[in-house]
Amino acid sequence: MAHKPDPAGLKLRLIAARRLKAVLGGEHFSPFNAADLPDGRDRALANRLITTALRRHGQIDAMLAELLEKGLPPRSGSFEAILRLSLAQLVFLPDLGAHSALFLAVEAVKRDNKARHLSGLMNAVLRRAQANSARYGLMDEALLLPEAVRQRWTEIYGSAAVSRFAEALIAGAPLDLTLRDDDQDLIEALAAEPLLADSVRLENRDRPVEALPGYDAGRFWVQDAASAIPARLLGLEPGSNVLDLCAAPGGKTAQLLKAGYKVTALDNDRARLDRLRANMERLGYAPHMVEADAGNYAPSSTFKGVLLDAPCSATGTFRRHPEVLWRRSASDIASRVRLQQGLLTNAFRCLEPGGTLLYCTCSLEPEEGESQVDWALNALPGLELFPIRPQELPGLPQAVTSGGLVRTHPGMTPGSGNAGMDGFFVARFSRTG
Template sequence: MKPPRPRPRGNPQQRAGDETVAGLAARKAAARLLAAVVDPRTPLDGLTDNEHGHPQYKALDSRDRALVRAILVTALRHRMTIAALLAKRLEKPLPPNATALAHILHVAAAQILFLDVPDSAAVDLAVTHAKSDPRTLRFAALVNGVLRSLARAKETELAPTLAATSEAPQWFVRRLAAAYGAGKGQAILEAHRHEAPVDFTVKADPQLWAERLGGIVLPTGTVRVERPKAAVTDLPGFAEGAWWVQDAAASLPARLFGDVTGQRVADLCAAPGGKTAQLILAGAHVTAVDTSKNRLARLAQNLERLGLSAEFVQTDLLDYRPAELFDAVLLDAPCSSTGTIRRHPDVPWTKTVADVEKLAALQRRLLARAVTLVKPGGRIVFSNCSLDPIEGEELCRAFLSESAEVIADPIRPGEFIGLDAFLTSEGTLRTTPADLALESPGISGLDGFFAARMQRAV
């Protein structure tokens, strides 16, 4: 099908009337937010924040907000498969100035291919959307034809297209292959196609809470539920603070200190506070440091629900000058978050190689500062949720070789229950979404995480 040239004028009365069509506002919001993610690379979480999100999103009721988020997550998770199937139905690519049309098509295709939305509704709403926008008015017939063709062919074309496609931009595919090899890189990409399960760190008795929440206990002690039966805040144990949500991989770095009973430990870049809570439960006196006032306030609320307490310091870590050095410090550094793509499928579309390199440079400066906050002989744990070695293995290797103030403190096999499978030959910890294969993809995997333990020289 050949797209006609766009015409910049439409019928204002027709467009105004279309706003009353049931479901149209949600589809318009989905297309607008998809554009904001893939064009100026705006993170999805900010756009869909219930208090500070995009105005079109906040104007919707809770049910439509949930639909918009489902459409967006699906459209981003399967972006390359959707693009391939749409391209088969076009005689030539859409013109560069037809981005609004591309987003309408992607929003509708996500519903047709992957969501429980009637094909006819997805097609009709997309056509109405196209007619209501002067940028896409003349494309309405194209939208109708392409999407009806897609609906007819999905049973035969979807599976082979999924098998032949990698759901990520090429820069990210190349980085994974270089870091992990083609086979494991592809396994990670395949894991990203599946929604992550929900993991819970429990204060005590994981087996009891696995039974109450309808999940399993992982080898690391985390309780995992594939699909909770209710909203997190409505689950048993939430109100009494028996647990908190935390990916199994994210729970590992705080364990690397060993016995911290009675020690003064700084959790740097601490919010939202899962690791802070772990350290407190382990018996440490914790100082939670974060640059954001709002994030610290949320951390405080989380700890209050859990019945835990810590000292809070709002400051830029690079400016932090505590009155007394700490026995240990944890730096879970800001990073590219490429290890969390199962939960945040916008990440590869909102980041670039330049972003990864810039964040790695920031982490190097933060790590150098973190070392100065710990007593001689004290431990430093550095971690982040990136899959890229320049934010993990390569960064730590270079830091240790260049710094006389710190030495490696390798994690030894058998030192911690459930961690041996994730240890590297250098004694660091590395997890990926392709690890921890269990009975089904929906219950398998971990966030991508790196952690290294060091000691300040005496």
Template sequence: MPAKAPRRDDGPGSGPRIAAGPDGFVPDGYSAGDRPGLGARLVAAKLLSAIIDARTSADGLLDASGGHPGFRALESRDQGLVKAIILSALRFRGTIARALDACLDRPVPPNAVALKHILHVGATQILFLDVPDSAAVDLAVAAANVDSRSQRFAGMINAVLRRLSREKEALASVATATENMPEWLAARLVAAYGAERTEAIARAHLTPAPLDLTVKRDPEGWAETLSGTVLANGTVRLGSFDGPVTALAGFAEGEWWVQDAAAALPARLFGDLSGKRVADLCAAPGGKTAQLILAGGAVTALDINANRMKRLKGNLARLSLEAETVVGDLAAFVPAEPFDAILLDAPCSSTGTIRRHPDVPYTKDPDEIGKLAGVQARLLGEAARLLAPGGRLVFSNCSLDPAEGEAIVAAFLAERPEMVRDPVRPDELPGMEFALTAEGDLRTTPDMMGGAGPAGTASTGGLDGFYAARLKRI
């Protein structure tokens, strides 16, 4: 099972009844002090609804400064509990649903959406978090009594969760990791990778990703300082880490930045960039920009979003690195002269980052993948327009879906005879040759490097899913 949240001893308690807001959940300004632990459970149910029903990003909801008002109103300890509930509820959504179904005498009414979220919040604590079962059950019942839509189900919630508590040893086991993927995602991955490989990928998704750092220099030294290990590509891996990265040695001095080992690979495909004009398109938040600068390139970083560009500038300032920055649409970008090297890390569905963002399968769908593939194809064509003869273009993204990777490049090369694939050689990625395809592209999946251990167990391995193709103008 995943690392458990700090033990909470919220008891049954007592206190005034809280009137539900117009959406049936706790008002945004509700103070958890009225009944210990209840506010956190109400907010968790509300945010789970926003993710599942409204397809809202969990990152935005769980941001301590700009997130959901109900979340921001909680004390830091309760915020930590809400995060633990949400992330585990999403990672193990299929297993939790199966366990609840086993404890129900009859199916939950289809329109009882709020009830389902209350049950999932309670079941998540019982099955996967270090929370007393009695508190999880009692506060789920209290949450139902707050919500006018679920009050009549309070008795059923009590019975179901108590049965789940009694039978959790049998019900908490993951039957298949793929049961925790929505059907649409599992079907697409099976078509691309086969059933066995999809199960391995799904198993990797059940384990939170390690903390990876790209360092400016001396990875061995920083690995020793931070009690990490150095991967084959020079990434320093710290394994699981729950504290603020800003408190780690070297952060304030700008000696490193957070970047998954797989995300660090595309920029390395250019080799030495000394004396070359380099463009990083869709550049924010700037990790790859920093890599290109350190490789010796004179870098122009472009991004269409002004706020994201502010973040990039802030990151480069902390790292004491400089690049020309441009805010604007790639289609309207006209540089003074073509670039020798271009990195296009295109916007995508982010299905390669589910270990870090378990909400992705529930906030994306096949239609969005199709739309994003169209955007990627357009951006690739625009990027090629900026490339000098003999120059290299690396197209990459963090999607597991070939529709956003291999298919984009194949269609592009079929239409652009002046562009050819520049295959990556195994000697260019020593120790990570396993990530190369037969065509010489880069393709990583979460099950690589020890990322597909027994479901839910702790792991210091794995990679984000990434695709990259290196192309050349002839």
């Protein structure tokens, strides 16, 4: 008897469910690339389904609470991931069709030995959701952010800004690039919008990065407009020796090399260093690369400049990684704060007298930003704040605080753009002795 072929779209649904299940289990979300799904249309659809499910996670939680009176079944394999993808399609992606959402969900559950007994429940739940899809589509935007996160950020940034955060979450992030050269022809070929300094933005992401004009020639690298700010603020003479701690994947390393510095790029992960090396080769740059722990690295001589982009909660990247909103607890942030303090201490040791230290995080949490400045000034004698001035950030002076720090968030608009940017914090210090 001939094997009956799988229904169209089922394989993609199964692949998407596996990726979402991994993210729900604690993994970092990585969009599918050509190696995962060679067909560009399949890749775009799978990424769209997953990112919609992640961005609408809080609203889907509320739907599940209503639709599953007894809660999610225990030990149910891929049931939850398939259900979340299907609810995302039914309610928030109506252009994809309701029939395929129901049919493919049931078929996908049947292919999972741990979930196939729940195919009837999947069908019943999704039919109830379909009947209520109009109401679900109008769910309160307050559900987009965890309640504790919303309250904390409202106290810090204000309710108007947090409303813009929710809008930015749903909109996702456009593609920002940093250009290797001042290249108007490339900007036109990319159909890009100039933002700040050498950052440009592509609103239309209909092609993979590798297919964009200038990629193979190393004429740009991917870097959010906020992430590109710190390296521009070092302000040293060309030829100065600079240490880039926690350097991979290399966006800031490339900026430092472009500025004419002699750069040592350090990371403690071999795979990440390999990625940095590949990126530098494409761009035509050659930093000195070191595999070492940034917390105890002891160079033979100190540096005129040190850039520390410290590991953090990454809450400022929620437009690309919505899962961070639902994972970061107070204890989680506290453990990162302790790590950052150790890294700051060693960054200070690596800095020569008269040198400049830049500390930055892609976090919206003051504990990982402003509070770390207070800690460093008290704990590291000889370290002084070197205030950043608004005129050093043309196109975004509102990001410079009265205390000379930089604080961006997704509700801010860089340059003349009409979309936001990552949440980022930057402080600049000098060593007096």
